[in-house]
Amino acid sequence: MSDxxxxxxxxxxxxxxxxxAMERSSAFTSIPGxxxxxxxxxxxxxxxxxxxxxxxxxxxxxxxxxxxxxALIVAAFTMVRKxxxxxxxxxxxxxxxxxTAYSAPLIAAALMTLLLFRAAMFAPLPALWLLLYGASxxxxxxxxxxxxxVMGFCFMLLGLAAxxxxxxxxxxxxxxxxGALHIAFxxxxxxxxxx
Numbered sequence: 170m171s172d173x174x175x176x177x178x179x180x181x182x183x184x185x186x187x188x189x190a191m192e193r194s195s196a197f198t199s200i201p202g203x204x205x206x207x208x209x210x211x212x213x214x215x216x217x218x219x220x221x222x223x224x225x226x227x228x229x230x231x232x233x234x235x236x237x238x239x240a241l242i243v244a245a246f247t248m249v250r251k252x253x254x255x256x257x258x259x260x261x262x263x264x265x266x267x268x269t270a271y272s273a274p275l276i277a278a279a280l281m282t283l284l285l286f287r288a289a290m291f292a293p294l295p296a297l298w299l300l301l302y303g304a305s306x307x308x309x310x311x312x313x314x315x316x317x318x319v320m321g322f323c324f325m326l327l328g329l330a331a332x333x334x335x336x337x338x339x340x341x342x343x344x345x346x347x348g349a350l351h352i353a354f355x356x357x358x359x360x361x362x363x364x
Contacts, residue, residue, distance in 0.1 A: 199257050199264075200317060203364055204247025205355025208240045209348045216344025223337045226291035233294075233343070240347070251364050263312055271309035274301040295339030299328030299346050314362055320354040 215236035222229040257264060278301035285293060306321025327346040331339045 199248055199252040199255055200313060200358050200362065201244065201247035201251050201364060202355045202357070202359025202362065204243050204251075205351045205358060207243050207247070207355075209351030209353075209355060211239050211243070212236055212351060213344055213348035216340055216348055219340055219343075220337070223340055226336060229336070229340070230286065230291060230294065233298075236347070247364075254364070266312040267309045270312060271305045274305040274308065277301055292336045292339065293332075295336070295343050296328050296331035299324050299331055299342065301328075302346070303328055314358070316354055316357050316361075320350060323350050323354075 215232055219229050219232040222232060252259070252264075259265075278298055281297055281301075282294065285291070285297070303321040303324030303326075306324060307318045308321075310318025310321055324346050327342045327350075331342045334342070
């Protein structure tokens, strides 16, 4: 009887281990909530500074591109830190799937930004950035926590609104998206998904 109990306990332990391993491998959960908050704060600052330069769109663009560099550095640092703390590898399948889905729309946004800059067309940029950034979170959200695609949908709603307004209002919408949405969802992620 004790052999049968030992075998049963061993089987339950193995099933539990397999289930936990599958849960860990099914979703990329190393989205940095605190990093999102910092990115949101710097984006709000960028929106305030850039508001004075919507009549000089090349300067306006440089301010937002500078913000993008800052956001990239903050996101990379905080994500790597959270991944190390959680023992998540860049080579893991969920991580690769997340970054593939996340980066494709952002690469498209960068290339379209270059084309619009060369054509001296700045007014479409807020809509383009908000829509494709939202698309990156919706597509990568299939491999992540539920809050990620919801945030992407919110960005796309702001991007839709930005399609129909001048650059001055587009700048405000970018502050609402890259600033306020990052702060709100950063708080949700930090509270519910650790850091």
